[in-house]
Amino acid sequence: MAALEADTELEERLRRAAARVRMRALEMVHHAKLGHPGGDLSSADVLVTLYLAVMRIDPANPRWAERDRFIMSKGHCSGAFYATLAEAGLISAELLNTYMDPLSKLNGHPDRNKVAGVEANTGPLGHGLPIGVGCALAARMQGVEWRVFVLTGDGELQEGSNWEAAMTAATYNLDNLVLIVDRNRIQQGDFTEKTIRMDPLPEKWRAFGWGVVEVDGHDQGALRRVLGGGPAEAGKPTCVIANTVKGRGVSFMENKPEWHHGVPTDSQLEMARKELLGALR
Amino acid sequence: MSVEAEVKAGLYDCRDAFAATLEAMAAEDERVAAVVSDSVSSTKLKGFRSRFPAQFVNVGIAEQNLVGAGAGLANGGMIPFVCAASCFITARAMEQVKVDLGYARNNVKLCGMSSGMAYGELGPTHHSIEDLAWTRVIPNLAVIVPADPVETRAALLWAKDHEGPVFLRLSRLPVPVLLDEDYVFRPGHAVVMREGTDVTLVANGVLVCRALEAAERLAAGGISARVLNASSMAPFDRDAMVRAARETRGIVTVEEASIYGGLGGAVAEILATEHPARMKILGVPGVFAPTGSAEFLLEHFGLTASGIERAAIDLLDGVPGA
Numbered sequence: 086m087a088a089l090e091a092d093t094e095l096e097e098r099l100r101r102a103a104a105r106v107r108m109r110a111l112e113m114v115h116h117a118k119l120g121h122p123g124g125d126l127s128s129a130d131v132l133v134t135l136y137l138a139v140m141r142i143d144p145a146n147p148r149w150a151e152r153d154r155f156i157m158s159k160g161h162c163s164g165a166f167y168a169t170l171a172e173a174g175l176i177s178a179e180l181l182n183t184y185m186d187p188l189s190k191l192n193g194h195p196d197r198n199k200v201a202g203v204e205a206n207t208g209p210l211g212h213g214l215p216i217g218v219g220c221a222l223a224a225r226m227q228g229v230e231w232r233v234f235v236l237t238g239d240g241e242l243q244e245g246s247n248w249e250a251a252m253t254a255a256t257y258n259l260d261n262l263v264l265i266v267d268r269n270r271i272q273q274g275d276f277t278e279k280t281i282r283m284d285p286l287p288e289k290w291r292a293f294g295w296g297v298v299e300v301d302g303h304d305q306g307a308l309r310r311v312l313g314g315g316p317a318e319a320g321k322p323t324c325v326i327a328n329t330v331k332g333r334g335v336s337f338m339e340n341k342p343e344w345h346h347g348v349p350t351d352s353q354l355e356m357a358r359k360e361l362l363g364a365l366r
Numbered sequence: 367m368s369v370e371a372e373v374k375a376g377l378y379d380c381r382d383a384f385a386a387t388l389e390a391m392a393a394e395d396e397r398v399a400a401v402v403s404d405s406v407s408s409t410k411l412k413g414f415r416s417r418f419p420a421q422f423v424n425v426g427i428a429e430q431n432l433v434g435a436g437a438g439l440a441n442g443g444m445i446p447f448v449c450a451a452s453c454f455i456t457a458r459a460m461e462q463v464k465v466d467l468g469y470a471r472n473n474v475k476l477c478g479m480s481s482g483m484a485y486g487e488l489g490p491t492h493h494s495i496e497d498l499a500w501t502r503v504i505p506n507l508a509v510i511v512p513a514d515p516v517e518t519r520a521a522l523l524w525a526k527d528h529e530g531p532v533f534l535r536l537s538r539l540p541v542p543v544l545l546d547e548d549y550v551f552r553p554g555h556a557v558v559m560r561e562g563t564d565v566t567l568v569a570n571g572v573l574v575c576r577a578l579e580a581a582e583r584l585a586a587g588g589i590s591a592r593v594l595n596a597s598s599m600a601p602f603d604r605d606a607m608v609r610a611a612r613e614t615r616g617i618v619t620v621e622e623a624s625i626y627g628g629l630g631g632a633v634a635e636i637l638a639t640e641h642p643a644r645m646k647i648l649g650v651p652g653v654f655a656p657t658g659s660a661e662f663l664l665e666h667f668g669l670t671a672s673g674i675e676r677a678a679i680d681l682l683d684g685v686p687g688a
Contacts, residue, residue: 150443197470204441206470209461215431216466219438219446222423226399226444233438246462249428253435256426 089310095138099305102172103133104364107334108357109171109181110164115354117185119193123344125165127269127302127329128236132165134308135234136173144174147201153231154220156205158213159238159267160194161346167191167200175202211244213237214264218250221262221322234312236265240272243281248293251322255294260316263323264295267302269331273345290324302327335360377540381479383515384536385410387522388447392418398526399423399439401448403432409449409479429454433462437472445473445526451485452478452494452535460500467531468504475525476533481511482571482622483650484538486660494535495650499627501533502600508532508553509599513574514544517597520551528553535599537622539572539660544595554601562592565678566610568633569620570596573669577620580674591678596629607636611643616681618646620674622664625649644684646677 106129114120136142140153157166164184170176183189190199194208205216217235224231237247254262268286270277277283287297296317300307308327317323331345332338335357338347349357372378392398392414400414401423415422423439425432429450436448448455455478456463467474478497485492501509510525510532512518518536525532544559559574560581569577574595581591592614594606610617617637619630630647637643648669655663664670668677 154441205437206465209465211430212434212462212466215434215462216438216441218425218431219435219440220442221438222435223439223442223444226420226439227396227442231442246428246430246434249426249431250434253425253428253431257423 089313091306096306096309099133099138099309101365102137103129103305104334104361106133106165106168106172108361109168111335111349111354111357113164113168113181113184115349116182118348119185120164120348121161121346122164122349123271123331123338123341123347124159124162124238124267124269126333126335126338127331128159128162128267129165130303130305131236131265131267131308131327132169133172134305135312136169138309139313140234141231142173142202147175151229151231154204154217154233156207156213156217156220156233156235157195157203158207158210158235159241160207163191163193163195166195170200170202173202176200210238210241211246214247214250217262217264218254218259221254221259222257224261225257225259232261232263234263234265236267238272239266239268239270239283239286240277240280242266242283251290251293251295254322258320259322260320263312263325265312265325265327267329268326269329271331271340271342271345275342287326294321295324296321297324297326299326299328302329303333334364372540376542378515378543379538379540380512380515380518380536381410381538383518384477384522385413387519389414389417391522391526392421395445396421397443397445399444399446401425401432401436401439401446403427403429403450405450405479408451409477411449429458430462433459433474433476434466436474437462437466437470440473445475447475447477449477449479451492452481452497453492456494456497456500463501463507464504468507471506471530473529474531476531478533478535480538481535482537483655483660483663486658486663489657490654493655495623497535498599498621498623498629499631502632506530507600509535511535511570511597511599513571513595513597514541516543516545516547516549517551520549521597524551524553535571537572541572541575544575544578551597553598554603555598556603556606557595557597558592559595560591560593562590562614564590564615565682566592566594566614566617567620567674567678568594568596568607568610568617568629570599570629571622573620573622576669576671577674579671580678583671583675584678589678589682599629599632602632604636604640607633608641611637611641616644618648618674618677618681620669621649622669623649625651644681646681648674648677
C-alpha cells in the first residue's frame, strides 16, 4: 500500500468536522423524532475522512463523470451522511434543518435524484456492494481511474447479496473498490455476535479473495492513510474493517443497542451537545 | 420442430434477433454492455461474449448482485443490458428492480428471457407468469413485451436510447414475423395490427400472432375483430383501450401471464373508470400450471387461436366468465 504522510493539521480539521457532523446528526434526529443516531455516531469519522480528505469530488459538479464514488449502503444513517455532504459543500447546511419534514429532499433514506452527492438509493440493506461492483466494473471497462467506496454496517453483512458481490469483485480483481465495514458490533435488536455470529470477519473477507485491513474507525489519521493509500493488496478489492463504537462521542449512547434508533429528549440532546462541544475545543 | 423446420415454416426464436441487435449496438457504442448471471447460452450471448469480451460481465449465479451491478454500471456511464431468465431476474431480484432501477431511475435495461411458460416442462419454478404484475406497478420502469423478431429489435434500439430503466419481457417460443421491417417502437402506443368493429382482441408477446389468427377465424364467421398489440405495458396506451371500448362491443385480453395484475388488469383498470365495457381476460387463471410443453400449456389455458375465437364469440353472445 502506498504510504500517506501523517498530516496533523488536516487530521485535526477532520476531528472537528466529525464532531460537528455528530452534533448535526443528533439535532436532525431530535428534530425529526426519527432516525438512527447510534450508527450516525459510529460512522461519522469514516464519512468525514472520505469526503474531506480522500475522495476526488467536485462539489460544484456533483455528477462529474470521473469523480470517485461513495455508496452509503447503510442508508439508515442518513443523518451523519447528509451532515457530511453539507460539510463537503455538496448540499446547504440549511437543508439539514428539513430532515424528514414533509416534502423535504432529505428523506429518511437518501435519494440520488433529490440530493447532490448521493450515488445510490439505499435503505434496504445489501444493495450498496453490488452497485459498487458495477461502478468499479464501469471504471475498468472505460479505462478510467476513479475509485469506489462502499460503507456497510456489520449486521448488514447478514444479507446474502453482499457475498454474491464479494465473489464478483474478487473474480474481476476490482482493486479500485473499497468496502468499509462500520464494525460497531450492534444491530437493531442486539449485539451482532448475539444475533448472527459475524466473527471472524477479516478471515471471511480474506477467504473471499479480498485484501483486508483493520483500522480504528475513529482515528482520522489511520483512516486517511488506509482509505487514501490504494488497495491493501494489488489486484484485489479492499475490505477495511473499521472498528467503531456505536453511539461514539456521546457517553450515554455508546455501545447501547437501544440507541440504534433511539431519539434523544431535549435534555439528552443538551447533554450530548456539551460532550461533543468538548471535542470541538 | 427443429430450428430448420421452424425457419422454413416462417417461425423465429426472438432471442436470435435479441442477440444480433445487442451485438450490433455493442459494435457501434462502447457503452453498451451485456451482463449475465451465468445465463450465457439461455440468452444466446455466447457470440457477444467472444466478440466483445471487454463489454461483457458474468457475475455468476447471483441475481440480486446482477441487477445491483447493472445499476452501478449505469452510474458509471455504461448502458448495461442485464440478461437472465425472466422468472429469476424479476422474482429473485425484485427489490433491486424496485429500488436500484425504478426508484433510483438507473439507466439499466433488464432483459427477462424465456418469460411466460416458455420453459413449459420445467414447471412453475421456471415459469414467469407473475412478472407483468410485479414490474408494471414500479414507477419509472418501462415494461415492453415484443411480439416478434422485428419488434424485439425495435424495442432494443429504443431501450438503448431511452434514458431510464426498461424491462424487456422476451420469449423463446417461435413466432412469425408480424411487423414491417421499418417498424419503429413507440412507448405508450398500442399497435393496431388489424382493424375491426365488432370486438377487440388485445394481446402482447407470443400471443399476438395467435390473436391475429383468431381474428381471421372470426372474420370467416362474419365477426370483425380489431387486434391491438399492447407491447408497451408501461407506459400503457389508455386512449387506444378507451377507443376500443367505445367503438367495439367488447374486449378480450390475451396474455401469457396470470390473469391477475397483467394486461387484462391494465385494461380493466382503465375501462372501469373511463369507459366500462364487457371484457374477457384470457391468461393463466390463478393457478400453477400442470406439467407440459409450452404449446401444451397454451392450449390447456385456451391461449390459442381457437380459444381466443371462442372467448370472443362468448363475449358477444353475453356468456359470462373470465
